[in-house]
Amino acid sequence: MLTRITIRDFAIIDSLDIELSEGLSVITGETGAGKSIVLDGLGLCLGDRADTSMVPTDAARSEVTVAFDVTNNPQAQRWLSAEALDDEDQCLIRRVIHQNGRSQGSINGRPVTRSQLESLGSLLVGIHGQHAHQQLLKPTTQRRTLDNYAGHDEALQTIKVIYGHLQSVIAEIEQLGGGDDQEDRKALLRYQLEELDASALSEAAYAELNQEQKRLASAGELIECCQHVLDSLYDSDTAAHSLLANAQRQLAPHETSDPAIAEANELFANAMVQTQEACQQLRHFADGLEIDPQRLSEVDAKLSQLNDLARKHQTEPDQLEQVADTLRGTLEALESADTRLAELNAQKTQLTQEYLTASARLSKSREEAAKHLSAEVNKLLSELGMPGAALFIRVIHNPNATPSIHGQDEVHFDVCTNPDQTPGPIQRVASGGELSRIGLAIEVATARTAEIPCLIFDEADSGIGGAIAEVVGTKLRLLAQHHQVICITHLAQVAAQGHTQLQVDKQHQQGHTQTRMRLLNDNERLEEIARMLGGVEITPATRDHAKEMLKRAE
Known part of the structure; x- marks a missing residue:
């Protein structure tokens, strides 16, 4: 699972160091605060192409480091061992982008190519966004998803x-x-x-x-x-x-x-x-x-x-x-x-x-499994x-x-x-x-057999609200019984279902804009859910509603 993200001088993030836990972690914040930038940084470590526009003009380079625990990920363990990059149950990935366009990648301190990062990344994280379910759209992944669900290993x-x-x-x-x-x-x-x-x-x-x-x-x-x-x-x-x-x-x-x-x-x-x-x-x-x-x-x-x-x-x-x-x-x-x-x-x-x-x-066997799935x-x-x-x-x-x-x-x-x-x-x-919800439904249905231990949903709740939003949240929480799930959301109904909540906000100081992310405690979380429900003015009724939602999720 993903245990830590550390970012230095990347886009509007000066410095970010956040620990992640098991279960469902929700990431919330105002529109434009920079929630997706954190995923962009993670994507670099998973083999995305480097973009020098993400390096601030006053910085020599951008640096992103992510840490994974691969204890329960035999596929990643085998890959690391085959590439002579293993280090017990830990996997530390680092990516550096320089102003001149040059980029460097390393796994457990050893230099690697972008292709290697991409290959390992597909075994560590599945990122699901509105426009591209990166793996699910591939015929090979569709076949493997069905085979894993069928359980016909023999x-x-x-x-x-x-x-x-x-x-x-x-x-x-x-x-x-x-x-x-x-x-x-x-x-x-x-x-x-x-x-x-x-x-x-x-x-x-x-x-x-x-x-x-x-x-x-x-x-x-x-x-x-x-x-x-x-x-x-x-x-x-x-x-x-x-x-x-x-x-x-x-x-x-x-x-x-x-x-x-x-x-x-x-x-x-x-x-x-x-x-x-x-x-x-x-x-x-x-x-x-x-x-x-x-x-x-x-x-x-x-x-x-x-x-x-x-x-x-x-x-x-x-x-x-x-x-x-x-x-x-x-x-x-x-x-x-x-x-x-x-x-x-x-x-x-x-x-x-x-x-x-x-x-x-x-x-x-596949035909039979296809009917049930x-x-x-x-x-x-x-x-x-x-x-x-x-x-x-x-x-x-x-x-x-x-x-x-x-x-x-x-x-x-x-x-x-x-x-x-x-x-x-x-x-x-x-x-x-629609694609987000279809992908979520497939993930939930195949949760017990899916190979990727960490699933990230970038605004999987886009275009929905009300009771359906609460259903999406409960399904994500259900999915978190078998995976580490990280979800960026704008909906209080989804955010309330998280086991932990991270807030992203944007600050302006002396003409400089920067994004930060922090783990919310219980009181801070209540206020954030209330903000998502009530907008600018947070009333006692809004806080009571937020408290009820959090209690119901538990």
């Missing part, structure tokens, strides 16, 4: 759970893809894999084929070269092997003459052995060589095919086998996705049916001096509508203010005074 939770599961399934289906594009991609992958599996070689096999091509391409040249080497080293009479053998025979008798000769002769012997082994290996290689143009053509064709495949897949020929493995993994993933997609689509069908069933059940409001409207007025709550169910967390209903609050009038949207049909 049905709403069921919808919420099913909707959450359904959205998760739909998101996964979209992530996995599907459709014609997916099938085309799989067909391409299969074709590419068939081509690669038929032709691609491992890195080692490609290296071996490449080596074979080089061998076949130079076979004649290699055979000729090998034969020439064998002739010069082993086969001819002047071959190196023969020369080494002759040198060894000549040096053998002289080995004892000097160790150097023996050592040299041993090296020649080793050279003979190595030359013989090398020539045998070379001969074996040359004997295995053959000039095979057909095989060379086959190998060239294979290498050309591998190079073409490598260019197609933008890789090297020796990497084609790895490319095939990668494509195979992709295809397997897509094919397994088909299995998962089939499962998901089955889940989607089942969840959709569950959602439709739950949505229809919720809609029936309309009846209660219409009874109250009659008591509030609008006997020909009626509220019509339309619940339009569309099973083909896109699922939402709130079901598939549109909820509309339509009204007619005269028996022969066609019902229409509440914001278009009702006048300012």
Whole structure:
């Protein structure tokens, strides 16, 4: 609830610091005294746009601070916690407007944006004026008002759970893809894999084929070269092997003459052995060589095919086998996705049916609640001096509508203010005074289930008087059993119903005008009620009437 309002240099308010209590608090005062300015200051803290015209010319800035106790407001507590702005059960909101147009806002001492103030404000206070019931005119609020009145939390939770599961399934289906594009991609992958599996070689096999091509391409040249080497080293009479053998025979008798000769002769012997082994290996290689143009053509064709495949897949020929493995993994993933997609689509069908069933059940509950709420409001409207007025709550169910967390209903609050009038949207049909009373009737009818703990009525009694004014006052007092209610009023019948009364007056001192607000004690309150009844001249009879009204209210 709202516990304190502190204002400094705002419009014609120099300084104001007022504490507020539970129940019904009425704010009274002469016309033009500045009662609504206090609400304008409160509105700034609730996210209204800043207006530099409200900053006095002799002040550097305007400052408004409001304090709330959110002990019994779980919605506000959750919001504050989610925004990391919580401070136990207290909520202190401050707004500053500078002469240069700059404004600042803070919640519990931490800077916030105007959007954050507006978001939190909608959970703290509902302001109802002649011309705009800020929240009630919104379709979302109309639906929520009906749902709160119906009390079908379990049905709403069921919808919420099913909707959450359904959205998760739909998101996964979209992530996995599907459709014609997916099938085309799989067909391409299969074709590419068939081509690669038929032709691609491992890195080692490609290296071996490449080596074979080089061998076949130079076979004649290699055979000729090998034969020439064998002739010069082993086969001819002047071959190196023969020369080494002759040198060894000549040096053998002289080995004892000097160790150097023996050592040299041993090296020649080793050279003979190595030359013989090398020539045998070379001969074996040359004997295995053959000039095979057909095989060379086959190998060239294979290498050309591998190079073409490598260019197609933008890789090297020796990497084609790895490319095939990668494509195979992709295809397997897509094919397994088909299995998962089939499962998901089955889940989607089942969840959709569950959602439709739950949505229809919720809609029936709303329709039933709409009948009862309309009846209660219409009874109250009659008591509030609008006997020909009626509220019509339309619940339009569309099973083909896109699922939402709130079901598939549109909820509309339509009204007619005269028996022969066609019902229409509440914001278009009702006048300012009528709208105030309709809003009050809805608030009273939904008092036990309404979410906002603090309700402010700015001249909700506009355009009424007499017995109806007293009814309005009693309804506001009844509403205060479940909410903190603050009401600005010009009517004594309404003011007398308040648990506490605040007076706003305007003072003129040394050419300076300022507004002040103060809490009235019992005697002061009696005088204020009498003033509201009798005008300029307050007679004993007027005071007795005021006393009787206050006593009757108690």
